Amino acid sequence: MAGKKTGALEPDTLVVHSGLAIDPATGAVSPPIHLSSTFARDEEGALLGPHLYGRYGNPSRDALEICLAELEGGDEAACFASGSAAGLALFCSLRAGEAIVIGRDMYFGLRRLYRDLGARFGVAVHEADLRDPAAALAARPALVVVESPTNPLLSVPDLEPLAAAAHAAGAALVVDNTMATPLLQRPLALGADLVLHSTTKYLAGHSDVIGGALVTADARAPRWQAIREHQRGAGAVPSPFDAWLLRRSIATLSVRLERQIDSAERLAAFFSGHPAIEAVIYPGLPHHPDHAVARRQLRRPGAMMSLIVGGGFEGAARFVAGLKLALRATSLGAVHTLVEHRAVVEGPDSAVPRDLVRISVGIEAYADLEADFSRALAAP
Numbered sequence: 001m002a003g004k005k006t007g008a009l010e011p012d013t014l015v016v017h018s019g020l021a022i023d024p025a026t027g028a029v030s031p032p033i034h035l036s037s038t039f040a041r042d043e044e045g046a047l048l049g050p051h052l053y054g055r056y057g058n059p060s061r062d063a064l065e066i067c068l069a070e071l072e073g074g075d076e077a078a079c080f081a082s083g084s085a086a087g088l089a090l091f092c093s094l095r096a097g098e099a100i101v102i103g104r105d106m107y108f109g110l111r112r113l114y115r116d117l118g119a120r121f122g123v124a125v126h127e128a129d130l131r132d133p134a135a136a137l138a139a140r141p142a143l144v145v146v147e148s149p150t151n152p153l154l155s156v157p158d159l160e161p162l163a164a165a166a167h168a169a170g171a172a173l174v175v176d177n178t179m180a181t182p183l184l185q186r187p188l189a190l191g192a193d194l195v196l197h198s199t200t201k202y203l204a205g206h207s208d209v210i211g212g213a214l215v216t217a218d219a220r221a222p223r224w225q226a227i228r229e230h231q232r233g234a235g236a237v238p239s240p241f242d243a244w245l246l247r248r249s250i251a252t253l254s255v256r257l258e259r260q261i262d263s264a265e266r267l268a269a270f271f272s273g274h275p276a277i278e279a280v281i282y283p284g285l286p287h288h289p290d291h292a293v294a295r296r297q298l299r300r301p302g303a304m305m306s307l308i309v310g311g312g313f314e315g316a317a318r319f320v321a322g323l324k325l326a327l328r329a330t331s332l333g334a335v336h337t338l339v340e341h342r343a344v345v346e347g348p349d350s351a352v353p354r355d356l357v358r359i360s361v362g363i364e365a366y367a368d369l370e371a372d373f374s375r376a377l378a379a380p
């Protein structure tokens with residue numbers, strides 16, 4: 001039956017099967033895309049199936065939500081039209097007079113959104129280094145939102161003590177798991193209450209769909225009820241096609257990610273030994289300040305790294321301009337290697353070093369990637 005939970009299977013199997021089933025009407029192995037915006041009732045007024053109206057839900061979104069909930073080991077997932085829309089739904093679960101604490105180097109788009117909304121709707125928005133739980137909780141927040149690893153500085157807050165400290169202070173912990181994906185880290189098992197995703201990134205993986213999701217450890221929690229109401233009422237939901245495409249893409253997440261990390265580990269070693277690079281920021285390297293936490297918390301160190309290129313803004317700009325294979329584009333987690341001179345994207349009020357270049361390693365042949373970076377670093 002479509003929409004059935006798969007049970008206790010390995011994550012590498014869940015990405016293939018979770019939420020999916022053979023279509024009983026046709027025997028189709030790939031599920032149909034259910035475009036219908038409304039669902040019929042019988043003569044008595046009873047709905048013929050489990051669905052009522054497309055904004056509330058449809059079979060294509062169900063498949064995706066079941067899959068994400070199972071991958072994160074959660075109760076339920078709610079999918080949105082973007083990661084930012086998921087972040088907004090989370091924010092809207094707060095009341096005026098409450099406080100929220102976010103990581104100091106949180107994704108800059110959501111940080112800006114939260115600051116702006118907080119000022120207008122009476123929610124205090126505090127920023128903290130979430131590697132220090134005591135400092136984070138001094139503001140007595142209702143919610144703590146943490147990324148681990150962070151983007152683009154790749155610090156790795158320790159989630160288990162942060163969850164314990166948040167709960168002791170009466171706060172809920174939300175982990176943005178976009179960078180790690182549930183295949184490297186399952187925050188709910190470490191005590192988090194909610195997980196946030198920009199599914200645009202690794203889960204979609206091909207730079208062709210924008211999406212977001214929240215996953216809860218407890219579907220009966222009042223905050224989750226508010227989030228579900230917001231999803232259905234505010235309606236920033238993915239289209240059936242986007243939901244279908246995302247569920248289809250997740251099937252290859254495991255093989256994509258393993259290849260990306262294999263190449264990232266080799267590239268980190270290559271850059272570390274390169275005289276033109278000042279520093280390599282990658283949690284898999286022993287000198288990374290959070291290496292010990294990363295080893296414990298992440299199954300593998302991921303496929304994102306940042307380079308301090310040296311030579312200030314100009315030095316980084318020259319390096320990035322010399323690339324012929326890696327694409328100069330924002331975003332991350334795609335099959336193609338994406339490189340970004342972060343200061344260009346974040347603008348003048350960014351705290352990110354001016355010569356920082358972020359790399360999202362793709363699935364291209366390793367030799368071609370190394371050759372491309374090597375050539376760009378040798379350019380005069």
Ligand SMILES: *Cc1c(COP(=O)(O)O)cnc(C)c1O
Binds near residue numbers: 085147197198210
């Ligand atoms: C991209 C991103 C977001 C925002 O998601 P969109 O899908 O672009 O709206 C949030 N958090 C992280 C960590 C991201 O990388």
